[in-house]
Amino acid sequence: MAGAAPIVVAGAGPVGLTFALAAAQRGLPVRVFEKREGLSTASRASTFHPPTLEILDELGVLGAIRPLGHVIDRIGYFTVADGLVADFPLSLVATESRLPFRFHLEQARLTPALLEVLRRLAPDAVAFDSEAVGVSQGPAGPVVTVRGPSGETRVPASLVVGADGAGSAIRTAAGIDVDDAPYAHRVLRLMTAAPLELAVSRLAPVSYVFDGADSISLLRMRDVWRVIIRIPPDLPDAAAMDPSYYAPIVRRFLPAAPDPLPLVSSDVYGVSKRMARRYRSGDVVLIGDAAHLTNTRGGMNMNAGIQDAITLADTLAAIAAGGTGALLDAWAQARLEVVMGALLPRTDRTVRGSSWLDQVRSAAADPHMARAFLVDACMIDIARVGAPAKGAR
């Protein structure tokens, strides 16, 4: 890391903004370049796990978003034949987290809250309509080429943070390769305002309903239920969103739900697994989707990105306070290992079907196993991996 130039962040998604705010709060100069003209309004992540809520609370944004979302107190597993077969009250992790609940909120409601708090500290920290298109690294430190409304400018940085999403230009510019592994499905998402809690006895606000090896997920948002159905990868979007395709599936898993299910909206999205081979190349580091992508079941990838961001900010603050630059390598290695060793296997196993359900049933039957199950499902054990130990030099 070189000199007094700012840390330059590419991307004002939830991860880039979390990092920028955390860095600014730690007294580190930071500039964010976002290629869009404003924040993304796309409907994507909905799930915030307890350690992520603690991070957002420490950053001073939880108070602003809490009235906008839905507090989740239980996760339930169901079979069509037997109803509720495994019930996990999140109060079981009250000894592990001071915020022992999941929170459901569109990620597009988080980013404005992060931006607002950041702008109070650093009014000019974020530039929109500014795309990072290249990075050069040399002895004087890295320089980012940014393409904006008035052409290209070269911005010297002390460190470049690629938070520019799955197709990261920063990752490419830094020469960091990725490993890709496709999933054998895509996802159909139905948003319904129908009161599904009346159709399924003891329905939990996060429920997985199994029938044989197949399952669907139900997520309670403030105003709607998200019904998540895995579909064959080659099924065209329009065919998947046609009631003639999805209505029989809804009938099969939720026989007592209104038929046809009234929809507020529907969409189809792809899921893939992609892992950067390194988190760091010289004075460039990656966080969030730029470093890792995985399937959406379990709702972990953005959470892991926010956790990348806070642990990076803590590491850089420790270095600025006199710590060794080796802390940054230790952070990069620790985050790589936690994503490969915990995040990817955790999201993969949940799409395995009935063998996974058997494990879940046994876990729910024993309070110690149930707590361990939730610590793992809520990412409590991995959130701060990579942060330097207090007083680390």
Ligand SMILES: Cc1cc2nc3c(=O)[nH]c(=O)nc-3n(C[C@H](O)[C@H](O)[C@H](O)COP(=O)(O)OP(=O)(O)OC[C@H]3O[C@@H](n4cnc5c(N)ncnc54)[C@H](O)[C@@H]3O)c2cc1C
């Ligand atoms: C349908 C769906 C549901 C999901 N549900 C969950 C969930 O419940 N929980 C969970 O944890 N995760 C979930 N995810 C994953 C989550 O949405 C992503 O992990 C999250 O958006 C990653 O944030 P990010 O800031 O790293 O990247 P992004 O959100 O992709 O943001 C990157 C930003 O960088 C900008 N950008 C790109 N290139 C450049 C450039 N060259 N220069 C400047 N700016 C650039 C982009 O415009 C964008 O604003 C879901 C994903 C989908 C698609």
